[in-house]
Amino acid sequence: MLDQRLLRDNPAQIVEGLSRRGMDVDLEGSQQLAQRARDLEQQRSELQAEGNRIGRQVGERIKAGATPGGEEVKALRDEGNRIKHRVAELEEQERGLEQQLREQLLGLPNLPSPLCPDGRSEADNVEVKRWGEPRLGTLASGKPLQEHWQIAEGLGIVDTERSVRIAQSRFVTLLGQGARLERALISFMLDRHTARGYTEVLPPILVNSASLTGSGQLPKFAEESFRCADDDLWLTPTAEVPITSLHRGEVLAEGTLPLKYVAYTPCFRREAGSYGRDTRGLIRLHQFNKVELYWFCHPQESEQAHEQLTTDAEGVLEALDLPYRRIELCTADLGFSASRTYDLEVWLAGAATYREISSCSTCGDFQARRAGIRFRDGGKTRLLHTLNGSGLAVGRTMAALLESGQQDDGSVVLPEALVPYFGADRIVRD
RNA sequence: GGAGAGGUGGCCGAGUGGUCGAAGGCGCAGCACUGGAAAUGCUGUAUAGGGGCAACUCUAUCGAGGGUUCGAAUCCCUCCCUCUCCGCCA
Numbered sequence: 001m002l003d004q005r006l007l008r009d010n011p012a013q014i015v016e017g018l019s020r021r022g023m024d025v026d027l028e029g030s031q032q033l034a035q036r037a038r039d040l041e042q043q044r045s046e047l048q049a050e051g052n053r054i055g056r057q058v059g060e061r062i063k064a065g066a067t068p069g070g071e072e073v074k075a076l077r078d079e080g081n082r083i084k085h086r087v088a089e090l091e092e093q094e095r096g097l098e099q100q101l102r103e104q105l106l107g108l109p110n111l112p113s114p115l116c117p118d119g120r121s122e123a124d125n126v127e128v129k130r131w132g133e134p135r136l137g138t139l140a141s142g143k144p145l146q147e148h149w150q151i152a153e154g155l156g157i158v159d160t161e162r163s164v165r166i167a168q169s170r171f172v173t174l175l176g177q178g179a180r181l182e183r184a185l186i187s188f189m190l191d192r193h194t195a196r197g198y199t200e201v202l203p204p205i206l207v208n209s210a211s212l213t214g215s216g217q218l219p220k221f222a223e224e225s226f227r228c229a230d231d232d233l234w235l236t237p238t239a240e241v242p243i244t245s246l247h248r249g250e251v252l253a254e255g256t257l258p259l260k261y262v263a264y265t266p267c268f269r270r271e272a273g274s275y276g277r278d279t280r281g282l283i284r285l286h287q288f289n290k291v292e293l294y295w296f297c298h299p300q301e302s303e304q305a306h307e308q309l310t311t312d313a314e315g316v317l318e319a320l321d322l323p324y325r326r327i328e329l330c331t332a333d334l335g336f337s338a339s340r341t342y343d344l345e346v347w348l349a350g351a352a353t354y355r356e357i358s359s360c361s362t363c364g365d366f367q368a369r370r371a372g373i374r375f376r377d378g379g380k381t382r383l384l385h386t387l388n389g390s391g392l393a394v395g396r397t398m399a400a401l402l403e404s405g406q407q408d409d410g411s412v413v414l415p416e417a418l419v420p421y422f423g424a425d426r427i428v429r430d
Numbered sequence: 431g432g433a434g435a436g437g438u439g440g441c442c443g444a445g446u447g448g449u450c451g452a453a454g455g456c457g458c459a460g461c462a463c464u465g466g467a468a469a470u471g472c473u474g475u476a477u478a479g480g481g482g483c484a485a486c487u488c489u490a491u492c493g494a495g496g497g498u499u500c501g502a503a504u505c506c507c508u509c510c511c512u513c514u515c516c517g518c519c520a
Contacts, residue, residue, distance in 0.1 A: 041480055045489035052449090052489090055501040059448040072499080080500035251477090253440085381477080 001105050001370045003251060007034060017111030019347035020118055030104045037097040044090040051083040084341050106213065107220055112331045112365040114338040115303075119330025126330065128342065131314070132323025135349040137410045146406060147350035148399035149281030154410045154430050158282070168284045169272065169279075172395075177427045181401075181414075182289060184421035185394050186264050189291040193391055194284065196312060198262035200295065203242035204428055205265050206233040210296040211245035216337035216363075222261030226286075235268035239292035240388040244367050247296060252375040257384060262391065265290065282395040283355065289394035293360075295387040296373065300363050302385035310342045310360040313391040317357070321415045322400050325345040325354055339364045342389075346396065352401040357396045360389030402427075 006014060013025045018025050058076050066073055081292040103250040117126050138144055138330060152158040157178025163171040174182050194200050209232050217225060217237060236242055243261050252259070265288050278284035297305045310326065317324045329341040338361035340369040345354035365383040369373070376382045405413040405426070419425050 041489080045480065048490085049488055051500080055499095056449055058500045062446080077500045084500080251440090429506065 001366065002108055002111065003365075003369065004034060004101075004105065007031060007105070014108075014111065018108065020112050020116075021122060021334060022332050023109075024107070030101060032239070033097050033101040033104070037094055037101060040090055040094040040097065043054065044087055044094060047083055047087050047090065050367065051080060051155070054080045054083070055139070063308065103185050103219070105163065106218075106370070109334075109336045110216075110339050110363060112334055113362070113364070116334065116340045117328060117330045118330045119209070122330070122333045124327045124330040125333055125343075127326050128326040130323070130325040131318060132347070134323045134347040136352070139406070141408045142238070143408075145282065145350045145403065148402040149405050150350070151402045151410070151412060152281070155412070155427055155428065160280075170284065172282060172285060173187050176245050176430060177422075178398075181398055181418075181422055181427065182394055184399055184418055184423075186289060186291060188319075188418060188421045189394070190262060190264055191393060192316060192319065193262040193291070193293060193312065196315075198312075200262045201239075201243060201261045201263040201264055203239065203246065203265065205236045205268075206240070207241050208232050209234070211248070213239045214248050215244040215367050217241060217368065220336065224270055226268050226270060236265060237269045238267050238296065238388075239263040239265040239290065243292065243294040243388070244371050244373075244386060247373045248371040251372055251381050252296070252373070252384070254376040254378075257375055258295050258301065261294045263292050263294070265292065269284070282313045282399045286396060287320065291391050291394065293389050293391040295385075296375075297385050297387065298375070298377070299365065299382070299385050302364065302387060305385075305387055306340065306342075306362040308361065308390050309387050309391075310344070313344055313358045313360055314391050316397075317346060317416070318402065319417045320397070322397070322404060323358070335361060336361045337366050339362070339366065344390075344392075346400040348400055348403050350406070353401075355396065357400065358392050359392035360387070362387045 002014060007030060011031060014027060015025060040116045054076050058073060058080070061073055061076070062068055067105055117124070120127065135145070146154075149158070149160075155177070157175055159175055163173045166173065190200055202302040205229065208395050209218055212225065212234055225237050228234065242265070246261070247259075264277065266287055268287050271284055271286060274284060282288075285373045293309050295302075295305050295309055314324065314326065324346045327343045327345060329338075329343060334341055341359060341361040343356050344358040344360070345352075346357040348355050365385055367386045373384055373386070375384045401414060401418075402412050405415075407413060407426075410429060414425055414427065416423055416425070
């Protein structure tokens with residue numbers, strides 16, 4: 001959520017920032033709402049002050065010996081009642097205005113960082129770096145490199161058809177070495193990040209509406225999450241949601257920042273509007289596993305933290321010998337809560353393309369304001385900054401490993417770093 | 431799911447209708463004392479919003495929301511949460 005003070009004092013800055021995202025917003029309505037709410041508050045609090053004075057007078061008169069039912073006291077009571085009703089009216093109006101204003105503000109995305117490159121579409125994203133040698137060409141036999149779902153099918157480690165029976169399309173069941181590899185990857189990633197100072201978290205994956213609002217998924221993106229019918233609970237679309245709310249409403253003590261968390265969770269997304277895309281394999285599922293990195297940090301440190309978090313995510317790819325590139329998203333491609341984002345794209349040898357495997361964002365104080373997360377900074381309480389990034393999406397990591405490590409005989413050679421976790425250096429057909 | 435107890439400031443804890451934003455203690459900060467420290471003493475120490483250049487001031491907040499009242503931390507209703515016991519269960 002954007003700062004209401006900014007709306008009052010420098011609305012042009014909001015208009016400009018959002019126009020960099022390609023949005024044309026008219027803030028006049030919101031400004032007027034804010035102004036009217038403030039005027040009402042002024043009026044109301046003056047009336048309340050008057051009412052408080054009267055209340056006190058009644059007490060004093062009675063103490064001084066006035067008859068509680070007498071004329072003098074009755075006049076004051078009548079006046080008190082009149083004020084009370086007037087205050088109630090004003091309060092109702094004020095609440096209405098404030099709620100409207102809040103709804104409007106909650107619907108506005110974060111302002112892009114000054115460092116975020118301008119752009120009109122994802123075509124304007126900027127490649128920052130590349131790492132590793134993408135596997136190109138064909139198998140030794142001359143046959144083309146296969147895509148991960150073909151390899152997985154050949155190995156019998158993924159069952160898509162039966163998953164439809166269990167749930168519906170866009171769900172998978174991992175079997176045998178596939179299930180084992182998924183588990184190995186999760187452990188590998190968690191161990192790696194905790195060794196670098198992240199605190200491991202295993203949060204609830206059903207989250208309430210306040211949590212989704214805090215991190216920015218609500219109110220605008222309700223259609224992206226699965227909802228429980230009988231409770232105010234949703235299946236979390238990313239661990240970013242529960243971790244943001246881990247400290248929702250808190251004022252963190254001086255010296256506790258930065259807080260660095262790593263969480264493995266299943267993630268659930270409805271993927272509305274992506275019919276026909278990535279229908280095969282592990283790329284786009286309603287349920288997938290992800291290891292998420294998350295920082296709560298001092299505003300002055302968030303820029304550096306963003307680099308560090310991204311580097312930490314890249315480290316996983318490097319440890320797994322997976323070639324990737326880092327893309328800085330332009331203003332047009334930025335997510336709702338982000339002010340600046342690096343996407344990491346892993347090389348999929350079979351598909352011969354780079355695919356997103358991590359999205360590392362700094363949200364500035366946007367989520368902190370929504371979720372009310374502050375810290376003490378030399379006697380003052382101020383909003384902190386939040387950052388998040390995948391470290392990594394587990395299913396897509398498996399896809400990349402299958403495609404990069406595929407052999408002519410259908411087996412898959414795994415990177416060394418995984419051997420202690422997987423228990424073998426390759427996957428072969430049982 | 432059944433029965434009971436309870437939710438007050440950073441923490442502990444008083445407060446059952448009238449200047450209560452809330453005693454007292456702990457903690458914390460500043461000052462004094464000291465060669466330095468401990469101990470001691472004094473002072474200060476919530477959050478949010480509005481108004482004011484400022485000193486300052488007004489309002490709200492004692493789990494949340496509603497109600498009674500001129501006036502509610504205190505009385506009534508609803509909800510949420512925590513704890514204890516019983517039942518059930520991975």
